[in-house]
Amino acid sequence: MEIVKICPNCRAEVIDNFQLCWNCNYSFIENRIVEIAEQDQLKRQITCLRCKGVPMRFSGNYKFHEGSRLGAMGNLFELFVNKETFDLYVCPKCGKVEFFTP
Known part of the structure; x- marks a missing residue:
């Protein structure tokens, strides 16, 4: 069972290790709503571990979910599926991929 916290701005349930509310972009670190333009500045500046500094x-940002839709009741079963969102980074030299929680 995942630990969740409640967003003080919109009262949405947010997974405890997420730094932004999925519903209203409230930043738990800065204690304010982050504008979309500001989110680009929050992107990680990382280098490839294989290529030494590239x-x-x-x-x-990619959304993944476990499971699949099952016939006419597919939308109902989607309520019980684990859904995750990740930021994806790619090394242009070797093609290594890294995932981070947003």
Whole structure:
């Protein structure tokens, strides 16, 4: 069972290790709502461990879920599926991929 916290701005349940509310972009670190333009500045500046210092490129935020839809009741079963969101970074030299929670 995942530990969740409640967003003080919109009262949404947020997984405890997330730094931003998925619903309203409230930053638990800065205690304020972060604008979309500011989020680009929060992207990690990381380098590839294999290529010794080559900067990795931010490829976007990807949403994954476990399971699949099952017939006519598919949308109902989606309520019980584990869904995660990750920021994806790719090394332009060797193709190494790294995932980070947003």
